[in-house]
Amino acid sequence: MAYQAKDRITSIQTAVILANTMLGAGILTLPRTVAEKTGTPDGWISVIIGGFLAIAAGLIMVMLSKPFRGKTFYEYIGQITGKWLGSLISLIVVGYFCLIASFEIRVLAEVADFFLLEGTPSWAIIMVFMWVSLYLVTGGINAIARLFEIILPITIFVFVIVTFFGITLFDVDNLRPVLGQGVMPVLNGVKTTAITFTGFEAILIIIAFMHRPEKASKAVIVGTSIPLMIYIITVVMVIGSLSVDGVVTRTWPTLDLVRSVEIEGLIFERFESFLLVIWIMQIYSTFTMTYYAASLGLSQMSKRNLNGFLYGLLPVVFLMANIPKNLAGVFRMGDFIGNLSLYLFGAMPLLLLAISKLRGHKGEGISRK
Amino acid sequence: MYGSLSSNLQKVRAITARHSDVNIREFSIAGSSVGAAIIYADGLADKDMIDQHILKVLMNDVGEETITCSILTNKVLTVSQITITHEIEEIIRKVLTGQTALLVDGMSEMLIIGTMLSKSRSIEEPISEALVRGPRTGFNETLSDNTALLRRHGENASLSMIAMKVGKRASKDLIIAYMEDIADSDIVEEVKRRVSKIDIDNLPESGYVEQLIEDNFLSPFPQVQSTERPDRVIAALMEGRVAILLDGTPFALIVPVTFSMLLQSPEDYYERWMSGSLLRVLRFAAALISLLTPSLYISFISFHPGLIPTKLAVSIMATRVGVPFSSLVEALIMEIAIEILREAGLRLPKPIGPAMGIVGGLIIGEAAVQAGIVSPILVIVVAVTAISSFTIPQYSVGIALRMLRFIAMFCAAAFGLYGVILFFLMLCVHVVKLKSFGVPYASPAVPYRLNDWKDFILRMPLTMMKRRPKMLKTKDKVRKG
Known part of the structure; x- marks a missing residue:
């Protein structure tokens, strides 16, 4: 048995998984990356557009999966493109998920090394993290969904509190003028922001586990809206407090903002530990989901037991995480993943959908509905 | 099996030679003067009942008719529970549970009469689950x-x-x-x-x-x-x-x-909903405090003094100047000491227990600080932790959290706050993977069941709790119309 066919998740759980997978490294870096590209304070508009693009891409994937009820992308791709091309695409997708997983833990190691654990070797940081994640994925999609349901409310709760206290530094003038240099800077930033939403492609996999796949579109919309809100608030707050010039010079602008907030009279005058807590949890959820998606892909392609791949992929991901030599290399890796995701999950699903429709008229794959 | 009394009794005696508490009483039945015997176990059988309802009727009230099994059960013995057997071994088994066997000469059936003496403790208020409000009854051993x-x-x-x-x-x-x-x-x-x-x-x-x-x-x-x-x-x-x-x-x-059930107390329902809800929130918070406080202390002191307010960090550091141990060893010393105290208090006779608590808690804590073995802040941390863990209504859950607290401390000592976060994630993963008889242990928290949340961290007014918990898939879903 390649995966536990009995495992089913609700549409709420689907939305939660999507939201958790999308929220990741971006929370700490998005304000900088978007400000670098736009050069104006209008980054938040780019975020909104990027979010809507992500929703659109997600909906296309739902349409793509619709005729193949109860099947993951890996299982039905062969029916659209033919066996060999399908296997190739599946392999690329597996590689892509591995790449995201290794990118996430590498960023985690960098941040942990910089803010929390100076001197602790990064392999130790990464390894314990991967073990905790392995413990979760062996529980299957149901355990993943339930854990994400615990993490998401904690994230939102802490995020709202941290933002609330950050409001003391907020200055609306930093966000003015709106569209002062026209629409072009905003469009320049869209690519960056759209990349931040990578993770929505998890719907290609988890739609197979849904109780009621017909609700997948709703789940995509709700699931994307949550990170969309969080990212908008982050960009608005950080750029609004630190100004565009202040943001581009800082590697982790969101953390810097939270560090500079000091509320007198409370037990905790500083909040970066809280932000780091939820951020680590979000990295954990993104890593777990992408890692699970990659292992599931290999298991379904080879029709072998999932557990073997869950254990076997760990060293691969670990080695991949060690490829970038320095922080700049890590960010280049992130850019590469973003570009890959644009082609793989922006353009390709449209193409596949067209082929599937054409073939559908011939009545081959779709008749299985 | 033939009905000779003497041969049967011989067999019984052969078996009961090892059972000194089994008595055999031979007598003859009034009227017909047939020989008979009863076998009973001392202390297990109700002697009053044997005297009144077996011996008295058989030795006084029976007339001249021939004694048969049906006459005995239907007309003579005024006892509610009688069974008939032909096996000597069964007789012995039943006698040892407190029943009485009646053997009559010439009758192949043997009667086993229910004369169990039930000596049970009276119904008292349970000591391990004391309530301010609620019925004062508890189960006993019967x-x-x-x-x-x-x-x-x-x-x-x-x-x-x-x-x-x-x-x-x-x-x-x-x-x-x-x-x-x-x-x-x-x-x-x-x-x-x-x-x-x-x-x-x-x-x-x-x-x-x-x-x-x-x-x-x-x-x-x-x-x-x-x-x-x-x-x-x-x-x-x-x-x-x-x-x-x-x-x-x-x-x-x-x-x-489910996990949430273990932090609930019947009083949450007996008191009005606001106090019930607040106390429940308090208990969840206390569970978190008792689980994580020492590990957070260790991680902030050893790894990230920069993450706590500067003044606090400085004052903690000042009190730790003379302490020769790392924060893990320091915390372990105090935590283990308080666990020993708690265990000792449990084993001691009741009047000495509280005195012991005072000696242990106050004097040792004070002396440890004076001697410079531990910092005063740690004593506060340990005390808060211990008191928080007393709020947990279930003893077994309290123990679970106490064990996990030590694991959390080691995680903190190895990886600081990062270790504590991973420990918390690990714990969550374990809980979401756990099931109790097919019901997810983490429910109703996850998967989200809004209806069941009315009785989760908050205890909503009774008028709102109209349905039974959905997670249990009950046949009758409505609790209140």
Whole structure:
């Protein structure tokens, strides 16, 4: 048995998984990356557009999966493109998920090394993290969904509190003028922001586990809206407090903002530990989901037991995480993943959908509905 | 089997030579003067009953007619429970449970008469689960008393009690109780299946049953709830859960269990909803405090003094100047000391216990600070932790959190705050993977069930709690119209 066919998740759980997978490294870096590209304070508009693009891409994937009820992308791709091309695409997708997983833990190691654990070797940081994640994925999609349901409310709760206290530094003038240099800077930033939403492609996999796949579109919309809100608030707050010039010079602008907030009279005058807590949890959820998606892909392609791949992929991901030599290399890796995701999950699903429709008229794959 | 009294008695004597507490009393029946004998066990059989309803009627009141088995059971013996047997071995078995055997010369049947003397503790308030408000009754060690208590609390024809026998050598009665038209039959069948699979010599306490039927023996969390309170059992039954009662122990078991249930107390329902809810929130917070405070102390002191307010960090550091140990060793010393104190207080006779607490807590803590072994802040941390853990209503959960606290401390010592976060994630992963009789242990928290959240961290007004918990898949879903 390649995966536990009995495992089913609700549409709420689907939305939660999507939201958790999308929220990741971006929370700490998005304000900088978007400000670098736009050069104006209008980054938040780019975020909104990027979010809507992500929703659109997600909906296309739902349409793509619709005729193949109860099947993951890996299982039905062969029916659209033919066996060999399908296997190739599946392999690329597996590689892509591995790449995201290794990118996430590498960023985690960098941040942990910089803010929390100076001197602790990064392999130790990464390894314990991967073990905790392995413990979760062996529980299957149901355990993943339930854990994400615990993490998401904690994230939102802490995020709202941290933002609330950050409001003391907020200055609306930093966000003015709106569209002062026209629409072009905003469009320049869209690519960056759209990349931040990578993770929505998890719907290609988890739609197979849904109780009621017909609700997948709703789940995509709700699931994307949550990170969309969080990212908008982050960009608005950080750029609004630190100004565009202040943001581009800082590697982790969101953390810097939270560090500079000091509320007198409370037990905790500083909040970066809280932000780091939820951020680590979000990295954990993104890593777990992408890692699970990659292992599931290999298991379904080879029709072998999932557990073997869950254990076997760990060293691969670990080695991949060690490829970038320095922080700049890590960010280049992130850019590469973003570009890959644009082609793989922006353009390709449209193409596949067209082929599937054409073939559908011939009545081959779709008749299985 | 032939009916000669003397030969039968000879066989009985041969077997009971090893049982000094088994007595044989020979007599002759009035009227016909046929020889007869009763066999009973000292202390187990009710002697008054034997005198009044067996010996007196047989030696005084019987007329001249020939004595047969049916005459004895139908006309002579004024006892409710009589069984007939032909086996000497069975007689001995039954006599050892407190029944009395009656053998009559020339009669092939032997009668076993129910004369069990039940000496049970009177019904008292349970010590381990004291309440400010609520019924002052608790189970005792007699199974029939306990089932009667349940009946009295919930007189309802739907309350089913299935009797089973467990234990190979010391066979004991066990009862599985549930509400026929509420409880999910899958859960009931699963309980029956697991109980019937118990294959062990002897079950001295329901804790044995608990350990033999639980889902995961590697988990630190109890997956079966034990209670001495009949009202708690009835409330659980009404929610669609299943109770297991074992003869010889006042602790009943309730399954399936979810984690949130273990932090709830019956008082949450007896008091008005606002105080009930607030106390429950307090208990959840206390559980978190008792789990994580020492590990957070260790991680902030050893790894990230920069993350706490500067003034606080400076004052803590100032008090730790003379302390020769790392924060982990320091915390371990105090935590282990307080665990020893707690265990000692439990074992001591009641009048000495509190005195011991004062000696241990105050004097040792004060002296340790004076001697510069630990910092005063740590003493506060340890005290807060210990007191928080006392708010947890279930002893077994308290122990689980105490064990986990030490693991958290080691995680903190190795990886600081990062280690504590990973520990928390690990714990969450474990809880979401755990199930108790098919019900996810983490429910109703996840998967989200808004209806069940009315009775989760908050206890909503009774008028709003109209439905039974959905996670239990009850047959009858409506609790209140």
